[in-house]
Amino acid sequence: MRVTELSAALAARRAAGLYRHRHVLDSPQGAEVVVDGRRVVNFCSNDYLGLANHPEVVAAWRRGAEAYGVGSGASHLVCGHLRPHHALEEELAAFTGRDRALVFSTGYQANLGVIGALVTRGGRVFEDRLNHASLLDGARLAGARLRRYPHGDLKVLERWLSRGEEALIATDAVFSMDGDLAPLPQLAELARRHDAWLHVDDAHGFGVLGETGAGTLSHFGLDQTQVPVLMATLGKALGVFGAFVAGSDDLIEWLLQSARTYIYTTALPPALAEAARAARRLVQDEDWRRRHLQALTARFRRGAERFGLPLLPSPTPIQPLIVGDNARALRWSRRLLERGYWVAPIRPPTVPAGSARLRITLSAAHSEEQVDGLLAALAELAA
Incomplete structure (x- = not known):
């Protein structure tokens, strides 16, 4: 223009x-x-849970600011990874039943970082047509060959998959504009059979679904072997801000080493991490x-x-x-x-x-x- x-x-x-x-x-x-x-x-x-102005969450933010100040000062890999960030990651990993978690500054950055780190240029990415823009942009910015299957149509997806070629399947867990759930058990089985990554964005299910609020994967009873990459945000049901990716030790270490949107950005304020820890406890306890x-x-x-x-x-x-x-x-x-x-x-x-x-x-x-x-x-x- x-x-x-x-x-x-x-x-x-x-x-x-x-x-x-x-x-x-x-x-x-x-x-x-x-x-x-x-x-x-x-x-x-x-x-969704009315936590954005909860007194305990606000008090945790205030205590965090008093103890650690209002800014992190740098990226996580320089000098911006403070104790509250580390504690939040450990608690999120335990809550979701995964080896480790990595906190990102936004859900958009998390999705871009994951796809860019796991897909080589020219690799294949398959996405539901109604996926969030961050998942679509992640594939495009990674230089991947992106194909978008009709909403929830696993027959079309299965025709496109071929075992032995690098592939990543990305989907919303709860579709943000329609509110329905992705067929995650069937997607997990497809990914297993075709040796593909499965990357699930649970921004709108985390905190809301599952017996303890651990999200859509908990709702379906899916573990980190079945769904290797879980991304969820902290700014919806938790009422705060930020995002995280949870998975195996190797996955999180690889993202820490290679996800550009994690490496090259300032870490979240430590007080915000303390507020997110308080909100997560409320999700579980209330x-x-x-x-x-x-x-x-x-x-x-x-x-x-x-x-x-x-x-x-x-x-x-x-x-x-x-x-x-x-x-x-x-x-x-x-x-x-x-x-x-x-x-x-x-x-x-x-x-x-x-x-x-x-x-x-x-x-x-x-x-x-x-x-x-x-x-x-x-x-x-x-x-």
Whole structure:
């Protein structure tokens, strides 16, 4: 794009109903937030367990800052790997049942780093068509031969795989815009038979799924032999920030030695690592949060069925309401905000053309009354 074309490109995006803009919050994350000066019920946050403003997590951050300062000072391999980082990695490894874990500054960096470290230029990467952008970009930046199979279509994937040639299969565990689960047991078996890496991004399952909250792999009973690469984030169910990769001793050592997005970036603030440790303990100890979230999800789906609202078949807190048209998604989102409910409109290219939606996300911080209020407001819009 030339400099002179930028204004026209922005105008075209506005005309197509694809323009994005930011809202300003004047409150912490929670079931209710103050956005653009108004208090509303928040149904678009990924703070699934309501931990982003939990007093114990905030207190852990404060203690960490008092003990270690606010900055790490350098990358992990120079002088930025502090005791809280190390303790967090050990605890995440134990929690997920893996040999070791490695903390990255973001989930985007983690996915780029893993694929770049495990796939040589020209190697083959197979990805679900609905994967997160970071997985797709990881393959492209690694110079891999990327093929995207239709969503959940393992028959197509199996036709493309051939044993003996370098390959990596990457998938979301919980798809962020549809809320459904990847067929991980079947993918694990395919990867085993074809001697391929299996890299699972559990950003939206970690903390939410599994008996202890260890995530989608725990939900399916899959270990590190079946799924060698687990990536998950700390900024969704844990309510903090950052990400980690967990796996075998050799995998983590290889990433430490060769993942460029780990080696060449400043480490997370140590106080943040202390906050993440506190949040992880709450995930494990306060299982009522997951039970309440599951009950709210079931309640919302029953209500949507009663009102004839077209939800996708998601068993997770991500409940997409398909409206199809970009302008309608924007209009419904604005009208909900006027009624005191904040739900983000999701449009292409984040989702396929013609599938614009309201991405409704539930939290353990919500009440039944708040969920029922949203359902009533949605029913009025759809009438």
